Amino acid sequence: MNSVHDLGGMHNMGRVAVEENEPVFHTDWERLTFAMLFGTMGNGLINLDEFRHGIERMNPVHYLASRYYEHWLYTMEKNLLEKGHISPQELEARTKQYLERPEAPLPKRQDPALTERMLLVIREGAPTRKPVEAGPRFKVGDRVAMRNVHPYGHTRLARYVRGKRGVIAHVYDSYILPDTNAHGLGENPQYVYSVRFEARELWGDSAEPNEVVYFDAWESYLEPAE
Numbered sequence: 104m105n106s107v108h109d110l111g112g113m114h115n116m117g118r119v120a121v122e123e124n125e126p127v128f129h130t131d132w133e134r135l136t137f138a139m140l141f142g143t144m145g146n147g148l149i150n151l152d153e154f155r156h157g158i159e160r161m162n163p164v165h166y167l168a169s170r171y172y173e174h175w176l177y178t179m180e181k182n183l184l185e186k187g188h189i190s191p192q193e194l195e196a197r198t199k200q201y202l203e204r205p206e207a208p209l210p211k212r213q214d215p216a217l218t219e220r221m222l223l224v225i226r227e228g229a230p231t232r233k234p235v236e237a238g239p240r241f242k243v244g245d246r247v248a249m250r251n252v253h254p255y256g257h258t259r260l261a262r263y264v265r266g267k268r269g270v271i272a273h274v275y276d277s278y279i280l281p282d283t284n285a286h287g288l289g290e291n292p293q294y295v296y297s298v299r300f301e302a303r304e305l306w307g308d309s310a311e312p313n314e315v316v317y318f319d320a321w322e323s324y325l326e327p328a329e
Contacts (some may be wrong), residue, residue, distance in 0.1 A: 105253050107163040111261045133172040135209070139179060141221040149182040151231070152285035156182045156257035192281060231279040233292035239322070241296060245271045246328040249298070249320065257285035260324045267304050268328045273297035280321055293322040 110116060128134040143149050149157075157168070157178025166174065183189045201207060213244040241247060251266035259281050283291045298318050302310035 105160060105255075105262065107167055108159045108161070110264050111263045128172075129170075133170075136172045136176050136179075140175060141224075142217070143179055145217050145221050145224070148186065148188050149179070150284060151174050151229075152257060152279075152281040153182050153287075154178050155281070156285040159257060232276050233279055234288055235277045235292050235294070239274050239294040239296075239301055241271050241274070241294075241322070241325060241327075243271050243274060246298075247271060247298060247325045248328045249318075250324055250326055251279065254282065256282070258282045261318070261319065263305060264298075264300065264318050264320075267300060269298040269300040269318070272299040275319070278321070280323070282321075282323075286310065296322065296325065298325070 128137070140154075144154065146149065154175075155178075158174045160181065161169075161174065161177055165177075169177075180189075180194065184191060184194065246268065247270070248268045249260065249264045249266060252260070253265075254260075273296065276299070277292040277294045280291040280293050283289050296319070299314045300318050301317060302314035302316060305316055
């Protein structure tokens with residue numbers, strides 16, 4: 104998505120502040136927000152690409168000024184509201200309750216089946232591999248160009264590689280296409296490729312010498328290099 108949310112290769116955004124011995128969670132609400140994701144995605148209320156696209160729809164100023172788990176909270180609220188799983192009135196009432204009584208206990212619900220599913224995801228991950236009938240369009244060694252497109256919605260095609268030329272380094276299996284899955288337009292699985300770029304191709308004269316970048320790209324992001 105063309106916005107501040109795609110920071111790859113952008114200049115003048117300041118240095119990344121690295122916190123020494125950074126904890127996993129800075130506050131209890133961050134821990135709770137992390138747990139909420141398992142309840143929403145684990146029950147199929149939103150998918151991974153909808154989750155990511157919700158963050159991309161944050162106001163740019165809010166996005167840049169907010170903390171990591173605030174992004175998570177925002178996208179869960181937005182997606183659950185848009186899908187009708189919660190109503191604006193319910194959200195407003197519950198928010199008001201905890202603003203007035205922050206010490207009030209949180210509701211609890213036991214769901215052993217969901218707990219077991221989420222433990223399995225933690226242990227084994229949640230792959231989005233999906234088979235397709237046709238074979239891959241490209242093979243290792245093919246020279247390709249990244250499509251120079253600027254979609255309004257969600258995409259994993261970063262701006263810094265658009266229009267750049269590279270070489271196929273590896274052919275993966277086929278996986279769900281985020282560009283459609285984020286918008287309820289189907290999974291549309293495609294082959295994914297690891298594309299090798301010379302750093303100079305991406306960064307020009309400012310590139311470090313003898314450096315390369317590997318970028319994973321869905322098949323529809325690529326076209327044969329002329």
